[in-house]
Amino acid sequence: MKRTPKAKAGGAGRARGRPALTAGQVADMRAHVASRALELFRAEGYASVSIRRLASEAGCTPMTLYQYFENKFDILRMLWADVLGDLFDRLDEVGVGEPDPAVRLGALAEGYVEYWLEHREDYFLVFMSGGVSQDDVSLFMGDAALLARFDVFRSCIAEALGARARPEDVRVKSEVFVCGLNGIAQGLVTLSGYPWAGPRPLVRELTARILGR
Amino acid sequence: MKRTPKAKAGGAGRARGRPALTAGQVADMRAHVASRALELFRAEGYASVSIRRLASEAGCTPMTLYQYFENKFDILRMLWADVLGDLFDRLDEVGVGEPDPAVRLGALAEGYVEYWLEHREDYFLVFMSGGVSQDDVSLFMGDAALLARFDVFRSCIAEALGARARPEDVRVKSEVFVCGLNGIAQGLVTLSGYPWAGPRPLVRELTARILGR
């Protein structure tokens, strides 16, 4: 059993030696590394950027990276927040000023799919970097705060269906809608050689069917 | 410029030394290796099985593997055919004996999603092993013969919609349907912690909307 001197009973007395890293210090360093990592991963791909290289670009030793990140994949995970944040920030702008929820839903959906088509590398970063390992994959995008941003689609569908819609219907429709969008993005991005009808027709069809038009 | 003695003008005269491997020999060896690889990958995961290990299990040297496969990922790609073949063979059995195309479509769709839920490792194998590298990803499932098997959904939808349906509508609906199924599978498999409504409600909703019921 290792003793943790910091956690002495009472907690009033200061520890003796150098204090451990502040949560803020850790966050700053992680952000700093993630920033450099995002540039490098986007430019050269996740697999092509080595830990040793990233460390030297970030101005530290490989070993130091392992102080702040569990492993290389852990660095990648930090970037999901940035990418998804960027995506949904754009979608928020798309949706504003459109009173008709059905029209707004269509615009959001198109924006969502087209974002991934315009940022294919980011799609791979977010949706296709977990496989192979078979571990920690069920945690995919497991951050609740990130997940919550998908609610724009849900609330839009709820509004379009009106107050008379049953909540369970709204739920199922929302999940099918988001899954459908992800499936369309997956198809167009990963199977780019296939002669798809195109993003707009597919998204329009999905939106129209979900809303029952 | 290297000369290829085999391709001498005319092609009638035999080459002098040991003949190159027959297409059949290559196919046999690839099949043999792929068979062992499928077992190992399923049991221990793609990343955990090393080339050195696979070679020794297959009864050859690592170097020999590189004679028959371009790289480790190339071995994985051979397995997609097996997995997808297995999946669609089962679906064929599901669909038989059901005259109503709408009901048949629903059964096929449920079978499709549930197959991936029951074979999560295979889902990762097929859909999530390409990322990271950012190369050879656009070739994903690029085999035309494999891709053609997705036509079961298309023909089922065409039959359900009847002869009066416009071909373009059938095309768009089929693509949205398949994408929707893949999206549902992706969501349920990779985000297993999320409280989804479940595979059946989602698939039913998608099927009903696509068919316009």
Added chain:
DNA sequence: AAATTGATTAGAACGCGTTATAAAGAATTC
């Protein structure tokens, strides 16, 4: 049998992610 050509093997090597260990540096209390 000799020569030739390709398949296979053996072994070293590279950079990779990751782990381990010991030394050096920094920040705090006594």
Added chain:
DNA sequence: GAATTCTTTATAACGCGTTCTAATCAATTT
């Protein structure tokens, strides 16, 4: 300043995918 505690560095090591080279083996023609 001394002691202490944590961070960072330096360095070696492991197995990995992959490449390279030289040697050996196998199958064919002359």
